Amino acid sequence: MDPLEPLRRKFPGKSRSWLKRALARLGDVSEGPGYYVVRGRPELGDRYPEYRVWLSGGKWYCTCYLTEWGHKRARDICTHVAAVILYRSHKLARREGRFYVAVGVVECRERPQAEGEIYAKPVTGRTIADYARPKWRVAVISERPVVAVRCGERVEELRGVEASYEEAKVIAEEYVAAS
Numbered sequence: 001m002d003p004l005e006p007l008r009r010k011f012p013g014k015s016r017s018w019l020k021r022a023l024a025r026l027g028d029v030s031e032g033p034g035y036y037v038v039r040g041r042p043e044l045g046d047r048y049p050e051y052r053v054w055l056s057g058g059k060w061y062c063t064c065y066l067t068e069w070g071h072k073r074a075r076d077i078c079t080h081v082a083a084v085i086l087y088r089s090h091k092l093a094r095r096e097g098r099f100y101v102a103v104g105v106v107e108c109r110e111r112p113q114a115e116g117e118i119y120a121k122p123v124t125g126r127t128i129a130d131y132a133r134p135k136w137r138v139a140v141i142s143e144r145p146v147v148a149v150r151c152g153e154r155v156e157e158l159r160g161v162e163a164s165y166e167e168a169k170v171i172a173e174e175y176v177a178a179s
């Protein structure tokens with residue numbers, strides 16, 4: 001999938017270079033009292049060291065709208081405002097989407113079980129001992145930092161790392177697919 005696709009849905013009708021400029025500014029956003037500050041970048045065509053962005057009456061404003069080319073920009077939305085919109089949605093996603101992904105190799109005769117979304121693949125054995133004691137590559141996506149993986153009566157704890165759900169899914173799939 002095109003990594004710019006989610007942005008395209010958020011800002012329809014914008015060119016690829018516009019979306020890339022908005023994305024490039026994401027790390028330049030900071031919060032002031034009642035407004036946001038977006039650091040200016042000469043390579044993106046900025047003439048000032050910083051721009052202020054604020055919301056008023058349901059409409060976004062940017063200090064770049066006050067410059068000589070601002071009237072043209074004000075009719076639409078500038079990439080400073082777009083960066084602030086992205087910053088806010090990322091912040092919200094971080095707060096809401098707190099997941100953990102735990103990975104490890106677990107010895108088990110049958111497929112291990114865990115609370116949460118489990119990915120498990122048998123490790124291909126090379127010796128008779130491997131066949132006698134089958135191992136599984138296990139990845140679990142959970143809302144808890146420590147995940148209990150059950151193999152029959154036995155329980156093994158795996159410690160997870162924090163991630164968004166999307167990140168956790170990628171980590172889990174890649175871990176289990178590796179051999």
Ligand SMILES: [Zn+2]
Nearest residue numbers: 062064078080
């Ligand atoms: Zn602007």
